[in-house]
Amino acid sequence: MRELEVFRLALPFGKRSETLLVKLTDHGGMSGWGEVTSPQPKTWSRLEESLAALLIGVDWEHPDTVPSGDSAVDMACWDLWTKMRGVPLAEAIGGTRTSLMATVRIAPDLSVESLVSRVNQQVCAGYGHVTLDIRPGWDVEPVRAVRQAYPALTLAVDCGNAYSDLGQLVALDSYGLEVIERPFDTGDVHTHASLQDQVAASVAVEVGSTAGLDDYLTLRAARVLLLRPAAFPSLSDARRAHDRAAAAGWDIQCAGGQGAGLARAATVAVASLPGCTLPCDVTQPPRQNQIVTPIVGANAGVIAVPYTQSGLGHDIDETRVRKLAKDSFRA
Numbered sequence: 001m002r003e004l005e006v007f008r009l010a011l012p013f014g015k016r017s018e019t020l021l022v023k024l025t026d027h028g029g030m031s032g033w034g035e036v037t038s039p040q041p042k043t044w045s046r047l048e049e050s051l052a053a054l055l056i057g058v059d060w061e062h063p064d065t066v067p068s069g070d071s072a073v074d075m076a077c078w079d080l081w082t083k084m085r086g087v088p089l090a091e092a093i094g095g096t097r098t099s100l101m102a103t104v105r106i107a108p109d110l111s112v113e114s115l116v117s118r119v120n121q122q123v124c125a126g127y128g129h130v131t132l133d134i135r136p137g138w139d140v141e142p143v144r145a146v147r148q149a150y151p152a153l154t155l156a157v158d159c160g161n162a163y164s165d166l167g168q169l170v171a172l173d174s175y176g177l178e179v180i181e182r183p184f185d186t187g188d189v190h191t192h193a194s195l196q197d198q199v200a201a202s203v204a205v206e207v208g209s210t211a212g213l214d215d216y217l218t219l220r221a222a223r224v225l226l227l228r229p230a231a232f233p234s235l236s237d238a239r240r241a242h243d244r245a246a247a248a249g250w251d252i253q254c255a256g257g258q259g260a261g262l263a264r265a266a267t268v269a270v271a272s273l274p275g276c277t278l279p280c281d282v283t284q285p286p287r288q289n290q291i292v293t294p295i296v297g298a299n300a301g302v303i304a305v306p307y308t309q310s311g312l313g314h315d316i317d318e319t320r321v322r323k324l325a326k327d328s329f330r331a
Contacts, residue, residue, distance in 0.1 A: 001055040002027045006047050008327040009260060011289045019259045020044065021291075021321060022072045024055065024080050032080025033316055034072035035262035037230060043070070044327070052331035064236050074234040075266050075312075083311040088269075090305050090313075093239055095272030098305050102298035103129040103156065103279040105257065108138045112145045119146050123153065126300030129279040131156045131181070139168055147175040156204075159183045166195055173199040179224055179253070179278070182206055193221035202251060208232055210241050217248050224251045224278065229270045230263050238270055246275030257283030260324075261292035265312040268296060272305045291317050291324070 003025040011017050020043060022034040036043060051073065060066050063077035082092045090097075104127045109115040119130055132142060134157045143157060156179040163169060163183050172180065181204040184191045196203045204224035207213045208231040216222050225245040232238040245252055252275045256267030264282050271280040280303055282296060292314035297303070306313025322328075 001025070001058055003330065004051060004055055005328060005330045006044075006051065007321055007325040008044060009291075009321070009324040010326050011260060012324070017258065019263075020047070020072055021260070021262065022047070022051075022070075022076045024073075024076045026080060026084070030080060030083055032076040032078070032083060032311065033262055034075030034077070034079065035230075035259050035266075036070065036072035037256075037259035037263050046070075047073075048329055056331055064234065069233050071230050071233060075262065078235055078266075079311040086310050088305075088307050088309065088313055089266070089311055090269040090272040090307065093235060093269060093273070095269060095305065096274050097272040097276075098307055100268065100271050100276075100303040100305060101129065101279040102127065102301050102303050103131045103253075103281050104298070104301075105131045105133060105158070105281060105283055107133045108135065108142070112142050115142050116145050116149050119150065119153075123150065126302075127298075128301055129154045129156070129178075131158055131179075131281065133158050133160065135160065135162050136168065140171055143172055143175050143177070154178050156181060161185055164191075166191070166198065169195055170198050173201055177201040179204050181224075181226055186212070189215050189219055189221050192216065193219045196220065196222055204253065206231070206255075207241070210237070210244055213241050213244055217244070217250075222250070224253060226255055227252050227270065227276070228255045229266050230256055230259075235266065235270065239273070242270070242273050242275050251278050252276045253278035253281060255281035257281060260289055261296050261314065262312060262316075264296035265292065265306075265314050268303055268305055269312070271303075291320050293317065 005023040007021040009019050020036045020039050025031045066077050082089050104122045158181040161182045180201050202223035204226045205222045206226040229238040254267050254271035254276050
C-alpha cells in the first residue's frame with residue numbers, strides 16, 4: 001500500500017452526525033474507499049495511531065488477511081481488491097441479485113393522521129413494504145390506523161430495543177405484521193424466545209457476531225436476522241452470519257441507512273446474497289449528504305445492485321469529501 005487518508009466528516013443534515021472515510025491507494029494509483037458511520041469516540045485516535053504501521057508498504061493477497069478489526073478499513077480493502085480484479089463487490093462476496101425490493105422506514109409523528117398521510121406518500125411513490133418505528137406509548141394506535149388505511153400493505157415495526165414487557169407487542173400481532181424488529185435488549189434472548197412463541201409475526205434480531213447469533217439460533221428465539229454489515233468487523237464476518245442464519249431457515253433483512261453513501265453501498269452488496277429474502281432497509285440520504293454517484297437509494301421501491309462498475313460500484317466526489325471534512329490525516 002502506497003498511501004492512506006482518513007477523513008472525519010460532519011454531515012450537513014439533521015443532527016449533523018459524524019462519519020469516517022478511509023481511502024487506500026496502491027502503488028499503481030488505484031484507490032479503495034470505506035466508511036464507518038457514527039464511530040466510537042476512540043476510533044479516530046486508534047486509526048491515527050495504528051493504521052499506517054498496519055498498511056503502508058505492506059502487500060496483502062486478500063482483504064481477509066488484513067487484521068484491521070475495523071469495518072471501514074475492511075471495506076476499503078474489499079473496494080480496492082475488487083477494483084484491481086475488475087469485478088463488482090456484490091459478485092465477489094457471492095451476491096446473485098441485480099435488484100432488491102426496499103422497505104421505507106417511517107419515524108413517529110405528532111399525530112396518527114399525519115403518520116397515515118406520510119405512509120400514503122410512500123405507497124404512492126411505489127413502496128409495497130413499510131417499516132414503522134414504534135416505542136412504548138406509540139405502538140398500537142399508529143399500527144391500527146395504518147392497517148385500517150392499507151389492509152393489503154406489507155407492514156413491519158421496529159421497536160428499537162425499547163420494550164421490556166410482552167403485552168403490547170403481542171397485541172400488535174392481530175394487525176398482520178410481517179416482522180417485529182428489535183423488540184428487547186439484545187442480550188435478553190429468553191424474552192425474545194417467549195415473544196416468538198406467542199406471535200405469528202417473525203421476530204427480528206440484530207447482532208454483531210456469529211456467537212451472538214448462535215444464542216438465538218439455539219433457543220429458536222427469532223426467525224429473522226437483521227443484518228447490518230457495518231456492525232461486523234469485516235464483510236466476511238457479515239457473510240458468515242448470513243450463511244449461518246440461512247442454513248437455519250431464517251429470513252434475512254439487510255439494513256444500513258446512515259452515513260454518506262459508502263456504507264450503504266456495502267449494505268446493498270451484502271443484500272444481494274441469496275439468503276437475504278426480505279426487503280432491504282437502505283434509507284436514501286438527503287442530497288446534501290451524498291458523496292457518491294449514483295446515489296444509493298430506492299426508485300419506486302426498488303434498489304439497483306451496481307454490476308456495471310467494479311468495487312462498490314459508485315464514484316466518490318473527493319472535492320465534496322474534502323469540503324465536508326472537519327479533520328483528516330495522511331500517511
